[in-house]
Amino acid sequence: MRKTYLIPFVIFVAMFGFLFVTNSLAASKIVIGHPACLSGKYAKAGEQAIGGIKACVNWVNKTYGGVKVAGKKVPLEYKYYDCESRKETVTSLIGRLITVDKVNVVFAPYSSGLTLRGAPVAESHKMLYMDHGGANNKIFRQGFRYTVQTIGPASRYHEGTLDMIHKIDPKAKKVALAYEDSEFAKMVMHGAEKHAKKLGFNVVFKRTYPKGVTDLTPLLSALKASKPDFILGGGHFEDGQLFNRQMADLGIDTKALSLIAAATLPAFYEALTNMAEGVMGPSHWEYGVKYSKKEAKKVGLPWIGPSQDEFVALFKKALGKDIIPDYHAAEAGAQVLAYVLAVEKANSLNSDKVRAALGDLKFMSFYGGWDVDDTGLQVGHSMVDVQWQGGKRVIVWPEAAQTGKPYYPMPTFAEKAKGKVAVP
Amino acid sequence: MFLEQFTGNLLQGIVLGAVYGMATMGLSLIFGVLKIVNVGHGAFIMVGAFITLWLFNTLGINPIIAVPVAFAVGMGLGFVFYYTTMRRLIKAPELATLLATFSIGILLEELVKLMFGSEFRGYNWVVGKINLGVTVLPMTKLYACLGSVIIALLLYLWFKKTRAGSAVRSVVEDDEGARVCGVNVGGTYALSFSLGIGLTVASGVLLTMFIPVGINPYMGGGYTLKAFVIAVLGGLSSPYGAFFGGLVFGLIENGSYTIFNLIPGVEPFALTRFLSFVILLAILLIKPTGLLTTK
Numbered sequence: 237m238r239k240t241y242l243i244p245f246v247i248f249v250a251m252f253g254f255l256f257v258t259n260s261l262a263a264s265k266i267v268i269g270h271p272a273c274l275s276g277k278y279a280k281a282g283e284q285a286i287g288g289i290k291a292c293v294n295w296v297n298k299t300y301g302g303v304k305v306a307g308k309k310v311p312l313e314y315k316y317y318d319c320e321s322r323k324e325t326v327t328s329l330i331g332r333l334i335t336v337d338k339v340n341v342v343f344a345p346y347s348s349g350l351t352l353r354g355a356p357v358a359e360s361h362k363m364l365y366m367d368h369g370g371a372n373n374k375i376f377r378q379g380f381r382y383t384v385q386t387i388g389p390a391s392r393y394h395e396g397t398l399d400m401i402h403k404i405d406p407k408a409k410k411v412a413l414a415y416e417d418s419e420f421a422k423m424v425m426h427g428a429e430k431h432a433k434k435l436g437f438n439v440v441f442k443r444t445y446p447k448g449v450t451d452l453t454p455l456l457s458a459l460k461a462s463k464p465d466f467i468l469g470g471g472h473f474e475d476g477q478l479f480n481r482q483m484a485d486l487g488i489d490t491k492a493l494s495l496i497a498a499a500t501l502p503a504f505y506e507a508l509t510n511m512a513e514g515v516m517g518p519s520h521w522e523y524g525v526k527y528s529k530k531e532a533k534k535v536g537l538p539w540i541g542p543s544q545d546e547f548v549a550l551f552k553k554a555l556g557k558d559i560i561p562d563y564h565a566a567e568a569g570a571q572v573l574a575y576v577l578a579v580e581k582a583n584s585l586n587s588d589k590v591r592a593a594l595g596d597l598k599f600m601s602f603y604g605g606w607d608v609d610d611t612g613l614q615v616g617h618s619m620v621d622v623q624w625q626g627g628k629r630v631i632v633w634p635e636a637a638q639t640g641k642p643y644y645p646m647p648t649f650a651e652k653a654k655g656k657v658a659v660p
Numbered sequence: 661m662f663l664e665q666f667t668g669n670l671l672q673g674i675v676l677g678a679v680y681g682m683a684t685m686g687l688s689l690i691f692g693v694l695k696i697v698n699v700g701h702g703a704f705i706m707v708g709a710f711i712t713l714w715l716f717n718t719l720g721i722n723p724i725i726a727v728p729v730a731f732a733v734g735m736g737l738g739f740v741f742y743y744t745t746m747r748r749l750i751k752a753p754e755l756a757t758l759l760a761t762f763s764i765g766i767l768l769e770e771l772v773k774l775m776f777g778s779e780f781r782g783y784n785w786v787v788g789k790i791n792l793g794v795t796v797l798p799m800t801k802l803y804a805c806l807g808s809v810i811i812a813l814l815l816y817l818w819f820k821k822t823r824a825g826s827a828v829r830s831v832v833e834d835d836e837g838a839r840v841c842g843v844n845v846g847g848t849y850a851l852s853f854s855l856g857i858g859l860t861v862a863s864g865v866l867l868t869m870f871i872p873v874g875i876n877p878y879m880g881g882g883y884t885l886k887a888f889v890i891a892v893l894g895g896l897s898s899p900y901g902a903f904f905g906g907l908v909f910g911l912i913e914n915g916s917y918t919i920f921n922l923i924p925g926v927e928p929f930a931l932t933r934f935l936s937f938v939i940l941l942a943i944l945l946i947k948p949t950g951l952l953t954t955k
Contacts, residue, residue, distance in 0.1 A: 280778075417929075443927065444929065448881075448882050449929070453676075454914050455929065457918075474876070477782055477873035478873055481871070485801070507782030507784070507873050508782065508873070509784045511784060
């Protein structure tokens, strides 16, 4: 009879002991889980994000010495699977990362759509979900508690362009908005329209075009008739290329053209060559930005992480490729640093405590400022505006981050066809 | 101002429509002769686009030269796919041929992705513009339009004036009857399939002359959908009907935008697509054999 009572007791003690041991082991490392876009339509951005995360994980483990939590330095481990850029894969992988791999935090995949799809899964597990590639403000209007953004919100994408034109050309009053009929582009242009009106611009044209459009001629003909001083447009890469090309075909010359998503990527210039001269685009980060310890001290923010050049070197090593990281890499890397600071501040790996610490966190890194509001929306990071000048991307706005002066007004398409470049 | 925009867009629509029509002729030819619906149609257009891109960016070859090159490559691909796959499926249930052409499309997309990657690419061939007053037409678009018209005329002459063309027409009419009259029906099937694929791959070159950006392995999907609408407009088994359907489609797409742009509170692009499909449904109800067929 006594033996029958003893058996459950032994099992209980064994299970308790097992849980204790595994818990202790878990505390010996901090695991970042990530449904990464290794293949599918976001593969390029996904590769950049992985490179950025690996670069900063290496910096934390080797240079920073690990994350200080509960009195000891703990290394980071990065665990990722390919989500194939598909929503259904994202949800199942987040579930797996939380329940099977027992990660401590989940990094969202690239794009607003995929980020939004994964957020309820992380939320249901009360798991911190960090967003480095979903710019749509709508993500943060759903009432998610555990979602925190590092990328800047879509509504602020064009603020810099508008500020720049407002300052350098007070006579330019007419703006045209032509953009893809997608949630992201609509959010960008809603913010742009609001800011344009605040600055006194007149929106003389506002039209959308469908996803996958192959001919923008009718829209651009109508846009031309509205005679805008400058144009804000685009949505994603392919339509941005098409937009610029067909503007050139129809000879639509404006003082400035700023395209979201497309204009900041090297493939944009490779496809359009001289036709892309002078075209601008907002970017979350560009190689050459002037964020440093000195700059952080000047604005009264604590600094963490590698310098810009250290980050680039770590990124190249992480991917084993001699390529310069773009903003997808920088924002993903900066997210690692935000998480590390929040864990140290919370002195815990508990998602609720780390989330609370993130809410109070303000810092600067190679990526720039970092600060979120109550909903988790990024409010501390400023975007930069780049312009193609002589085949190179030059940061032209804000003035504090400039690597070159803006070329304004941009050359006409006829001038560009004759070989004129937009170098001031 | 309205009239200027409307006329300009109609002109642009005719130019675009000719290219759309040419891009649909291969689909109609294959359906007309073999009764196979090629759902991998867009992937062959994509192959033509990549041939142009590669020839222009790597070897500096003029896209006009790329047209016969793409046609030859397409014919070759057509023969390979016909003898390895489609020949066995001629009398098979429709689902089998749908799945086979769908699989061929995926195979091509993934092969091109493996070779060139999945980025959106483009090339910049600038050869001047013509200012027509109401609109500006780049010469590249004009070349694409002229190329489409010339190819359509050559196909017409080939059908009417050559023995092989007559054989194809006889198989379209009645394959058993043609066999009894001594026509090599198997050979005609192979030739028609290859010719259809050759035309489709060549149309990929012409489409990139019209829109030389956005070239990527998955670009064909949108064109497949448009090609089906155009083919139904003109008559699914008639290549000339397809060409005519392309012109109608181009005019609807571009012309209606200007009209819808006058209506406050609506997005014209959304309505142009809506209108295209309303017209398609109307034709299916009133004249299901297509606009240019006499049956």
